Amino acid sequence: MHVYERFHKMFSGVNENTFKTCRTCGGACEHNKIGTLLPGEKEYMAKEMGLSVSEFEVRYLDILRMDDGTLLHVLKLGKLCSFLNKETEECECRNFKPIFCKVYPVVFTVEVDKVNFTIDNWCKLSRNEVFRNYFETAIPLLSSLPIPIEWFRHVVSYDNLFFDYNKLEKYRNRKKRYEIFSLEEILDTEKAEIENTSLFIDPTFGRLTLNFENFY
Numbered sequence: 552m553h554v555y556e557r558f559h560k561m562f563s564g565v566n567e568n569t570f571k572t573c574r575t576c577g578g579a580c581e582h583n584k585i586g587t588l589l590p591g592e593k594e595y596m597a598k599e600m601g602l603s604v605s606e607f608e609v610r611y612l613d614i615l616r617m618d619d620g621t622l623l624h625v626l627k628l629g630k631l632c633s634f635l636n637k638e639t640e641e642c643e644c645r646n647f648k649p650i651f652c653k654v655y656p657v658v659f660t661v662e663v664d665k666v667n668f669t670i671d672n673w674c675k676l677s678r679n680e681v682f683r684n685y686f687e688t689a690i691p692l693l694s695s696l697p698i699p700i701e702w703f704r705h706v707v708s709y710d711n712l713f714f715d716y717n718k719l720e721k722y723r724n725r726k727k728r729y730e731i732f733s734l735e736e737i738l739d740t741e742k743a744e745i746e747n748t749s750l751f752i753d754p755t756f757g758r759l760t761l762n763f764e765n766f767y
């Protein structure tokens with residue numbers, strides 16, 4: 552069994568109660584999270600969907616180029632996640648979604664040559680002891696995944712920042728469907744802090760402008 556398939560079988564990352572909490576929060580993490588795929592995760596997800604890797608990349612991904620030239624695959628930047636069903640507000644890849652979507656509010660820091668996993672106190676789910684305990688059960692599973700520390704080092708350079716998604720969307724509009732963004736471009740869209748948000752349909756564009764992430 553694929554290591555990521557095993558992970559998904561062991562940790563569901565969701566139940567009705569977490570979803571209720573996320574609704575009261577308004578999906579605020581959507582404004583703070585860039586969905587980064589783990590090494591080998593695009594191949595795993597493409598296979599689950601019966602797509603070639605190149606088809607999967609064009610439909611769902613962009614690339615972040617780090618300052619040293621390392622390329623990381625991320626869910627498309629500057630727009631709603633292509634896996635979000637706008638009618639049901641559900642994630643259409645629930646059973647094989649990016650693992651760092653599934654485990655949030657688990658986040659990480661890197662100290663010298665050690666990765667520390669912790670719960671993000673900014674997330675409303677962290678304020679409920681039952682949820683907190685549940686998400687902490689993902690930490691040993693994450694620790695057992697064969698992820699190089701270099702991957703974590705790169706991701707911490709942007710993962711806990713706040714971004715101006717309107718600005719990011721403008722960058723996206725100038726680019727192709729599957730495109731490389733430099734770390735500098737991403738950091739140029741950083742905001743000092745997140746704004747209060749709520750779920751609503753923008754009548755001008757007739758589309759959902761904010762979604763619930765990570766809990767379907």
Ligand code: SF4
Pocket residue numbers: 572573574576577578579580581655656673674675676763764765766
């Ligand atoms: S996971 Fe996101 S939407 Fe749910 S409570 Fe946390 S910040 Fe809010």
Ligand code: SF4
Pocket residue numbers: 586626632633634635641642643644645648649652653763764765766767
């Ligand atoms: S959890 Fe949200 S951001 Fe992650 S793949 Fe599903 S819809 Fe996209």
